[in-house]
Amino acid sequence: MRPIACLFALLLALSAASVHGPAAPQVAAGPAAGAPVNASVNPPANPNNAYLYFIWPYDGTVITGGKFWVRMGLRNMGVAPKGANVPNTGHHHLLIDTELPSMTEPIPNNRNNLHFGAGETEARIELPPGTHTLQLLLGDMNHVPHKPPVMSKKITITVR
Numbered sequence: 001m002r003p004i005a006c007l008f009a010l011l012l013a014l015s016a017a018s019v020h021g022p023a024a025p026q027v028a029a030g031p032a033a034g035a036p037v038n039a040s041v042n043p044p045a046n047p048n049n050a051y052l053y054f055i056w057p058y059d060g061t062v063i064t065g066g067k068f069w070v071r072m073g074l075r076n077m078g079v080a081p082k083g084a085n086v087p088n089t090g091h092h093h094l095l096i097d098t099e100l101p102s103m104t105e106p107i108p109n110n111r112n113n114l115h116f117g118a119g120e121t122e123a124r125i126e127l128p129p130g131t132h133t134l135q136l137l138l139g140d141m142n143h144v145p146h147k148p149p150v151m152s153k154k155i156t157i158t159v160r
């Protein structure tokens with residue numbers, strides 16, 4: 001198997017292993033009269049302090065020639081292809097020279113917002129000479145950022 005497919009198979013196995021049985025029925029009574037109701041009924045999609053970062057390039061890297069590999073790092077969550085309904089996973093998006101998109105809609109798909117929907121964790125990029133910003137943003141199976149969103153620091157590189 002290709003490494004990415006292999007990783008995904010492992011991820012599926014891991015997530016299957018961590019699935020608990022059906023939730024126990026709620027036996028607790030509802031909030032007492034007058035008690036505040038907890039509005040956050042859904043657990044966060046990112047309960048494990050997921051951390052998204054650039055393995056390469058570093059902030060401030062000067063690249064000669066304009067072609068380079070971007071290597072995307074993710075801790076405490078898994079990478080899965082678009083459309084894969086696997087808890088605690090997402091796929092990478094590389095934001096180039098742009099601000100963060102809406103956090104409640106699918107991430108745009110254009111030359112400034114690249115999707116890695118096959119579950120890629122590295123990509124060959126070419127940029128023209130100048131200063132460029134790069135930022136990673138994880139999207140769920142439908143390309144929508146998680147709640148709370150999982151994003152990297154925005155870095156600046158220079159192409160000569």
Ligand SMILES: [Cu+2]
Nearest residue numbers: 115117139143
């Ligand atoms: Cu996407």
